Amino acid sequence: MIELAKETERVLLVGVSTSDQDDTWMSLDELKDLADTAGAVTVGRVVQNREQAHPATYIGKGKIEELKDLLWELEATGIICDDELSPVQMKNLQDELDTKVMDRTLVILDIFAARASTSEGKIQVELAQLKYRQSRLTGFGTAMSRLGGGIGTRGPGEKKLEMDRRLIKSRIAQLGRELKDVRRHREVTRESRSRNHIPVAAIVGYTNAGKSTLLNELTGVNVLAEDKLFATLDPTTRQRKLPGGQEILLTDTVGFIRKLPHHLIEAFKSTLEEAKYADLILHVADASNPQMDEQMYIVYETLKSLQVTDKPVITVFNKQDKVEDDRIIRDFHADYTVKISARTGMGIPELLETVEAVLREQKVFIEKLYSYQEAGKIQLIRKYGELQEEDYREDGIFVRAYVPGRIYAKIGPV
Numbered sequence: 001m002i003e004l005a006k007e008t009e010r011v012l013l014v015g016v017s018t019s020d021q022d023d024t025w026m027s028l029d030e031l032k033d034l035a036d037t038a039g040a041v042t043v044g045r046v047v048q049n050r051e052q053a054h055p056a057t058y059i060g061k062g063k064i065e066e067l068k069d070l071l072w073e074l075e076a077t078g079i080i081c082d083d084e085l086s087p088v089q090m091k092n093l094q095d096e097l098d099t100k101v102m103d104r105t106l107v108i109l110d111i112f113a114a115r116a117s118t119s120e121g122k123i124q125v126e127l128a129q130l131k132y133r134q135s136r137l138t139g140f141g142t143a144m145s146r147l148g149g150g151i152g153t154r155g156p157g158e159k160k161l162e163m164d165r166r167l168i169k170s171r172i173a174q175l176g177r178e179l180k181d182v183r184r185h186r187e188v189t190r191e192s193r194s195r196n197h198i199p200v201a202a203i204v205g206y207t208n209a210g211k212s213t214l215l216n217e218l219t220g221v222n223v224l225a226e227d228k229l230f231a232t233l234d235p236t237t238r239q240r241k242l243p244g245g246q247e248i249l250l251t252d253t254v255g256f257i258r259k260l261p262h263h264l265i266e267a268f269k270s271t272l273e274e275a276k277y278a279d280l281i282l283h284v285a286d287a288s289n290p291q292m293d294e295q296m297y298i299v300y301e302t303l304k305s306l307q308v309t310d311k312p313v314i315t316v317f318n319k320q321d322k323v324e325d326d327r328i329i330r331d332f333h334a335d336y337t338v339k340i341s342a343r344t345g346m347g348i349p350e351l352l353e354t355v356e357a358v359l360r361e362q363k364v365f366i367e368k369l370y371s372y373q374e375a376g377k378i379q380l381i382r383k384y385g386e387l388q389e390e391d392y393r394e395d396g397i398f399v400r401a402y403v404p405g406r407i408y409a410k411i412g413p414v
Contacts (some may be wrong), residue, residue, distance in 0.1 A: 003210050009040040009041070009100075010041050010077050010180060011041070011042055011076060011078050011079060012042075012070055012071065012079045013028050013044070013045045013046070013076065014046050015028050015031075015045070015047045016052075016078065016082070016083065016258045017050070018050065018051060023258075024047055025080055027258055027259070030257070034107045034108060035080060035107060038392050046067060048060060053083060054089075055089075058081055066095060068097060071099055073096040076099070077370065078102060079101055080107060081093075081103045081104065083259065085101070087136045089268065099110065105259075105263070106255070108260075116248050118387070120271070123182065123262075124179065124271065125267070126175060127175040127263075127267045128266070128268075130171060131172060131267075134169070134221075161391065186273075191347075197404055197407050198248065199279040200251050200279050201248055201273050201276070202253060202275040203251060203252045203253060203284060204256070204284070205256070207255025207257050209255065209286040209318060210253055210286060210342045210343070211284045214238075214282075214340075215236060215238060215252045217348060218240050218250055219239070219240050221236070236251070237249055237252075237274075238250055242352055242386075243352055243356065246318065246359065248355065253274050253275060254268060254272065256298055256299050258298055269306075272306055275303060275311075276306060276308050279362065280311060281303075281308070281312070281313045283316065284342075285317055285331070286319050287317040287318060287319055287329055287339070288322035296333075300333055310359045312336075313334045314337070314338060314354055314355065315331040315336070316351060317329055317340065318340055320346060320347065322341075336357070336358065337353045356386065357387075359387060363386070363402035363403055364403055364407070366381075366399065366402075367400045368398075369396045369399075370397045371395075371396045371397075372396060373395065375397065377411040378390070378399060380396060380403075381403055385401050387400075388401055398406055
């Protein structure tokens with residue numbers, strides 16, 4: 001049997017810059033990383049300065065002619081636009097250029113489809129893909145037949161993409177029902193955690209900031225940690241005992257990115273909301289990335305859109321082993337900051353001490369003598385609180401400790 005080599009897609013990146021101060025070129029750098037992750041090779045970039053994207057073709061007529069020449073000269077097989085195209089823009093560009101036209105949203109959805117491993121992740125991705133493609137059915141038919149595969153064909157598969165609108169609507173409704181069941185399950189899990197009084201720290205951050213590497217370092221588990229965008233898609237929750245003896249749950253969440261598609265935010269709401277119900281936020285930032293400040297801003301804007309507010313934030317400046325200069329790094333949104341390298345373990349003890357300090361602020365300090373018949377209450381303090389002193393005396397057990405307000409009533413008044 002002869003195996004045919006899979007043809008690598010060669011793409012041109014296309015962006016629209018609406019002002020001198022915008023981040024179009026940085027955004028195209030990121031789009032190149034997304035294209036690499038999706039398995040395409042970037043052969044060139046085109047940026048047009050305009051007051052706004054052209055409503056019919058995204059870029060103007062002159063740039064379209066320039067693109068036609070570049071596609072031929074560089075032997076490109078398609079283009080990726082840096083914004084989400086409307087159905088009209090996508091169809092018109094395909095007609096004008098006679099090539100495969102993709103946008104940033106399509107590439108991100110494609111990566112998510114390749115990364116999803118759990119049934120929940122697969123449901124969320126398929127739902128987001130179908131909602132995106134629902135209004136673009138006519139344009140997709142010609143693009144698929146023209147190139148036969150590559151970016152945009154992962155996930156539901158071509159047969160599902162060719163379903164008419166009625167069938168897609170039915171499939172979306174079915175996936176919506178399945179997702180409701182998933183969300184109910186997540187709510188039950190959260191309620192169970194709440195009853196156990198174990199605090200939860202949500203690990204959030206820009207994609208590829210090192211969240212999974214940090215979770216691995218803190219808990220000893222082996223979550224996939226690659227130097228790629230969106231290496232981790234499905235959230236992972238693991239337990240860790242802090243130096244003071246208290247147990248804590250750490251949840252790794254999907255990474256954020258510029259122009260995160262609204263279809264994905266909606267579909268992954270139950271996953272992203274892990275941060276909403278956490279007791280504290282560990283915001284992991286890549287200190288070696290020159291775009292760190294912009295990335296942190298995007299993380300906070302995304303958290304705000306998810307209504308994640310009024311949570312204590314520890315910003316973890318990761319990848320210190322790759323930092324080559326002595327520039328001052330700070331985060332004015334954070335309550336605390338810590339410099340670490342999750343890969344080498346540098347700064348991890350300081351991070352754990354900071355987590356304990358934040359949790360301590362949410363606790364009540366007690367100083368009490370318990371009778372020996374009340375020893376069970378001290379077990380509660382050991383598990384959920386932070387025991388500072390335990391002294392066995394003739395008349396009982398003297399305890400000094402910090403305990404969560406939720407279990408304060410269970411261990412008796414001071």
